[in-house]
Amino acid sequence: MKKLIIILLLTLxxxxxxxxxxxxxxxxxxxxxxxxxxxxAKHFVTYCLGCHSAKHIRYLRIAIDxxxxxxxxxxxxxxxxASIYDQLHSAMNKHDAEKWFGTQPPDLSLVARSRGADWxxxxxxxxxxxxxxxxxxxxxxxxDTAMPNPLWQLQGEQHAEQRKTIYGEYTKLxxxxxxxxxxxxxxxxxxxxxxxxxxxxxxxxxxxQRLGKYVIFFLLLFLVIAYLLKKEYWQDIH
Ligand code: HEC
Numbered sequence: 110m111k112k113l114i115i116i117l118l119l120t121l122x123x124x125x126x127x128x129x130x131x132x133x134x135x136x137x138x139x140x141x142x143x144x145x146x147x148x149x150a151k152h153f154v155t156y157c158l159g160c161h162s163a164k165h166i167r168y169l170r171i172a173i174d175x176x177x178x179x180x181x182x183x184x185x186x187x188x189x190x191a192s193i194y195d196q197l198h199s200a201m202n203k204h205d206a207e208k209w210f211g212t213q214p215p216d217l218s219l220v221a222r223s224r225g226a227d228w229x230x231x232x233x234x235x236x237x238x239x240x241x242x243x244x245x246x247x248x249x250x251x252x253d254t255a256m257p258n259p260l261w262q263l264q265g266e267q268h269a270e271q272r273k274t275i276y277g278e279y280t281k282l283x284x285x286x287x288x289x290x291x292x293x294x295x296x297x298x299x300x301x302x303x304x305x306x307x308x309x310x311x312x313x314x315x316x317x318q319r320l321g322k323y324v325i326f327f328l329l330l331f332l333v334i335a336y337l338l339k340k341e342y343w344q345d346i347h
Contacts, residue, residue, distance in 0.1 A: 131249055131280075136230035136303045140314055143175040149305025150175075151186045152298060154197070156259045157217065158188065160206065163197040165218035166309050174308070174315055210255045221303070221310040230303045233260060234296075237267040237282050249280060264288045264295050 139145060150171055153163065168191065172182040179193050187195070199214070206213045221229060232250040236258035239247035246261075248254045249269070258264075265288030272281050290298060308314070 133225075133227040133231045133250070134234065136226040136300055138226050138304055138307050140304075140308065140318070142304065143177075145301045145304045146308050147171075147175045147177060147186070149301040149303070149308075150182075152302045153217075153305055154186055154188060156302075158197060158199050160199060160201050160214040160256075160259075161217045162199040163218045163306075163309050164216055165196070166312060167194055167196050169193045170312060174312060212255050214256065217306060217309070219310055221306040226303050226307050229306060230299055233299045233302065234264070235267075235282060236261065236264075237269045239269070249282065260295075260299070262288055263290045263298060 168182050168187045169179055171177075171186070172179040172193070183191065183193050187193070201214065203213055224232075228250065232248065235249040235251075236246050237249065238245065242253070244255075244257050246258050248258075265284045266286040267282040267284050269280050270283055271278055284292065288295070
């Protein structure tokens with residue numbers, strides 16, 4: 110029995126090790142870059158809203174947080190016919206989704222918190238052609254994902270190549286068929302998208318940072334007052 114447990118633990122830890130071997134690429138998250146968040150919102154509506162919702166956020170809230178005119182957000186970002194008070198709802202029918210993908214595309218409001226920004230950034234960049242799969246593609250970060258590559262026209266087609274080094278073998282993804290964006294432009298595109306998803310995960314972050322400065326200022330001021338008060342009281346006792 111003991112041996113069995115040890116073997117189980119060993120295989121588990123090896124499993125975890127194998128998963129961590131693929132290094133994630135780092136996203137450059139910047140909460141205060143409102144232009145980036147705005148661009149990301151537009152990318153999200155154009156390329157993801159077809160299947161995914163982000164129902165914890167409304168168009169109006171985005172407009173307020175990025176200091177944009179709500180009318181402009183409505184005309185430039187929201188899909189046609191949407192109201193400024195709408196949440197980012199996908200029009201995809203749940204039953205259709207089950208039929209097409211075998212699973213429902215999850216709501217993405219909190220995905221940046223559960224998966225992390227680097228994971229999202231790497232995931233969206235790691236599709237490659239794999240003709241043995243039903244979708245014709247696979248993903249290095251999320252193996253056998255049921256999601257087709259939503260950005261293939263922009264990125265182009267990637268192929269997986271096995272490279273050997275003295276430390277062992279690893280897989281490198283190489284673009285053989287360029288898309289409509291250059292590699293740098295695509296990186297920026299995905300980064301904006303992830304920046305937006307991080308913002309959606311915690312929209313009050315910007316507000317909190319602004320308020321935080323006042324709170325610290327107040328605490329410092331109060332410290333001085335408290336000190337003066339203490340001096341005043343103890344004066345009579347001495
Ligand atoms: C054609 C429909 C479709 C489109 C468009 C689409 N997705 Fe997906 N997505 C899916 C499906 C289906 C899954 C579930 C995959 C699975 O569980 O294997 C998924 C899963 C995901 C996940 C993994 C969630 C998790 O934690 O398991 C993320 C992140 C994601 N999508 C992000 C995006 C982003 C960002 C876009 C826009 C660039 C996008 N998706 C566009 C269908 C879609």
